[in-house]
Amino acid sequence: MSTVTSQIEVPAGVTLPIYMDNHATSPLDSRVLEAMMPFLTNKFGNAASRNHSFGWEAEQAVEAAREQIAKLIGATAKEIIFTSGATESNNLAIKGIAEMYRERGNHIITQVTEHKAVLDTCKRLEKYGYRVTYLPVKADGLIDIEDLKRAIDDKTILVSIMYANNEIGVIQPIREIGKLCHEKGILFHTDAVQAVGKVPVNVIEDNIDVLSLSGHKIYGPKGVGALYVRRRNPRVQIAAQIDGGGHERGMRSGTLNVPGIVGLGAACEIARTEMDTEAAYLRGLRDRLQKQLESELDYIHINGSMEHRLPGNLNVSFVYVEGESLLMGINDVAVSSGSACTSATLEPSYVLKALGLGDDVAHSSIRFGLGRFNTQAEVDYVAAKVIDIVKKLRELSPLYEMVKEGIDLTKIEWQAH
């Protein structure tokens, strides 16, 4: 009797379950928690309280964090606006610019593999009379800069293109996009949630006007993020989307989340000082994982450019094996899949589909998100386990058998259901 249960031995020093889904969220770094603790306990002041020491120490901590964040991305502290996270930052950037620059134009350009926080925001704006162009991506996941040039017209006010993709880790040609936007006098926003702290991001060199970032993707706390809003060349104006006490230069009202902000600052500080060594480390782990998988398995497909990619990302389709069934076999490893069965909508990943992959390949994909706390022993265990389960599931796969027999699956009349 065949069995799918894996008998791979757990190496010494590896504790199960293993977390390898760092694009979804990342564990809180203990150094970040340490920085936050005073502000979760006795330093509870409101940063907007101007007339006592509780308020002052909170404000001081917030301003120090603003510096730390600015420094990581080459901005100045005054250009950092605190939000509840990247979804809010993306909403504020796109809606705030659309509203503020409405008289200049109503055309926005974005691209198809953006996060839903950008796509759905753009869709809402379409209901309010804005025109949105969704650029396609090439098979490697990158946009074609010529497509962008062609899409720009005299009503274009904003280009919003993500820095790095959350599923396939592909890094867009940000600097070129920014340069083109500046030449045309168009504002450039980037959702840099996956890139900040992982690869060098510099708003001046990269020609970025507005940038979204988040705490929990960089070993900081959840519920806090920031928006960089350029103050010079050009001075970007954003219409507030939350009205109230006029905090954050009037762009985002609401009492500041002081412990969260302190944590975000500390996370940025650590990322800035450790980025080079960490990136090299993660790239080593990622390449090791890829090599092991490729040496043992046939019919595997790497999704997205390997050249322009985050160091910790590997997105692989194990063709002829369905992603959710693979996840079920490696249930002591936390990764994610682009399979429809793992999504609420029962649609396979729109990002993978945008690469021109067939739905069947999208159904077979696994995203490995390596992070700061992953070890080589974990990678070796995960690779061995995935290889084992993929082989077992392929023994179960009629498609794998047919392909091995030389049958062309595209010639079969499948009955879609």
Add this chain to the structure above:
Amino acid sequence: MAYSDKVVDHYNNPRNVGTLDKSSTEVGTGLVGAPECGDVMRLQIRVNPETQVIEEAKFKTFGCGSAIASSSLATEWIKGRTVNDALEIKNTDIVKELSLPPVKIHCSVLAEDAIRAAIGDWKKKNSVAETSAVAAEAK
């Protein structure tokens, strides 16, 4: 997503995985689903020509754990039944047995389709074999 113990059991120890000789007149093959939908089931039966009893059933499935479990269970249930008896199995029986959640009901539907397709293939083959002696052809 939490799976029922029975789904996990069938996933970990799938029953009757394998391939039968599809060119044999005693064998019926059902291939249902589509790769782009994320599930394909192939269910095969070997039927005793005298008694019309399904003596052997084999499956291979590309799909999620629930799809694998549904087809594995289907092979268990049809073995030992006559072809007409096997046609009585309904997808709702599979849903109940495996405690499938609503989003996984299509897996059970596919398993029922696979049973019907395999039996249909066997019936077609055998009427062809009886009347014209032309070699039956499976899909």
